[in-house]
Amino acid sequence: MSKFNEYSQIEVMAVRNGQDSFKDEARLDRDWEVLRFHSRPMLDEAIKEHAALRYQLRNQGVKLLSLPADEDLTLDSIYVRDALLVSPKGLIVCNMGRKSRRPEARINAEALQKHGYQVAGEITAPGTLEGGDFIWIDERSAAVGRGPRTNDEGIKQLADILGKDVDLHVVDLPSPDHPDDVLHLMSIISPVDKDLAVVYRPWLTEAFADWLQDRGILFVEVPDDEFLAMGCNVLAVAPRKVIMLDELPRTKARLEAAGCDVMIYKGDEISRKGEGGPTCLTRPLLRR
Numbered sequence: 001m002s003k004f005n006e007y008s009q010i011e012v013m014a015v016r017n018g019q020d021s022f023k024d025e026a027r028l029d030r031d032w033e034v035l036r037f038h039s040r041p042m043l044d045e046a047i048k049e050h051a052a053l054r055y056q057l058r059n060q061g062v063k064l065l066s067l068p069a070d071e072d073l074t075l076d077s078i079y080v081r082d083a084l085l086v087s088p089k090g091l092i093v094c095n096m097g098r099k100s101r102r103p104e105a106r107i108n109a110e111a112l113q114k115h116g117y118q119v120a121g122e123i124t125a126p127g128t129l130e131g132g133d134f135i136w137i138d139e140r141s142a143a144v145g146r147g148p149r150t151n152d153e154g155i156k157q158l159a160d161i162l163g164k165d166v167d168l169h170v171v172d173l174p175s176p177d178h179p180d181d182v183l184h185l186m187s188i189i190s191p192v193d194k195d196l197a198v199v200y201r202p203w204l205t206e207a208f209a210d211w212l213q214d215r216g217i218l219f220v221e222v223p224d225d226e227f228l229a230m231g232c233n234v235l236a237v238a239p240r241k242v243i244m245l246d247e248l249p250r251t252k253a254r255l256e257a258a259g260c261d262v263m264i265y266k267g268d269e270i271s272r273k274g275e276g277g278p279t280c281l282t283r284p285l286l287r288r
């Protein structure tokens, strides 16, 4: 039986590799500016970085399912967290807030159905929802961010699919500088154990901070100067065993002081340029 949280040992996860996401120089030329990447990723380096990350994940005992290439995808398809959610009833297929990413949900869901995954439900227009705006706390509680990518109607449909056994806490997110930029719930929080989460404290609402603290969750606070560099975006592969981007020394030291075993990866091409850290690059499917 899978665990529904963001920290138990990951057994199976989906990823889309650098080649199948970024495809070729023509797709990079077509997409990078329109999608507001900070600069144009280098294809060969991106492929290498993603392969190195997959190697690290496999070394942690994670089985990886590869999502396919498709003509309807953009560069953002490397961030597989966002198109689908997992739930005890099966996959939840998102209607993504960023319109250019909408084909990802169907493509990823069909690929996973071929591996035997069931679909529990689908978010439909005018509802929008993205995976980066959702975290499981435990079987019975979860949080969803209301912001540019996930709207009230999407949250209502999500609550209906999850059912009344799940206490779904809605978190208001601040607006990003540009309406197309990404600011997900997971930009400000990553749970790393039953009682520990990495957070950017200034952007947690008081109600959300209280709700987490009522559940016994303590915070590792990301300092201001590491927040925009994706300091909050930390993937737990097992309780207190995490993978994060390199060059975040203060957040790393704070995680270690809280008893975490921290692994780092190089993500100049696959993370920094497109604003997607290790949680965005991965869609855990089964945790034990």
Ligand SMILES: NC(=O)NCCC[C@H](N)C(=O)O
Pocket: 035, 076, 079, 081, 082, 098, 101, 131, 132, 133, 180, 181, 182, 184, 186, 187, 274, 275, 276, 277, 279, 280
């Ligand atoms: N979960 C995440 O935070 N995903 C990052 C998505 C970045 C991508 N460039 C986007 O704007 O959708």
